[in-house]
Amino acid sequence: MSRSQPLTNALHTAFGLVAVFSMLAAPFVFGRYAGDGERWRRYRRASIVVGVVVIALLIVSLPLAAVPLGVGQRIGFGIWYIWLVALAFRLYRDQSPR
Numbered sequence: 001m002s003r004s005q006p007l008t009n010a011l012h013t014a015f016g017l018v019a020v021f022s023m024l025a026a027p028f029v030f031g032r033y034a035g036d037g038e039r040w041r042r043y044r045r046a047s048i049v050v051g052v053v054v055i056a057l058l059i060v061s062l063p064l065a066a067v068p069l070g071v072g073q074r075i076g077f078g079i080w081y082i083w084l085v086a087l088a089f090r091l092y093r094d095q096s097p098r
């Protein structure tokens with residue numbers, strides 16, 4: 001093992017945690033501010049539900065030995081990506097000329 005391996009592992013862990021916590025916070029932050037605009041009001045509840053479901057899947061999948069490691073995580077992040085694509089599509093649709 002090279003000397004840079006522990007540093008690489010530490011950086012991977014640190015940046016990975018920042019990314020995961022940012023991804024988990026995004027639906028709640030969006031849901032909080034989406035209600036202020038009329039166009040985005042209907043996405044408020046859906047965003048908060050997505051945030052709760054993703055966190056619940058990550059928490060539930062941790063202690064279960066019957067579930068292969070990472071399955072709940074992949075499902076949770078898959079739901080998160082679907083939410084993100086739906087928002088991106090809405091932004092794209094609103095910006096495209098009619």
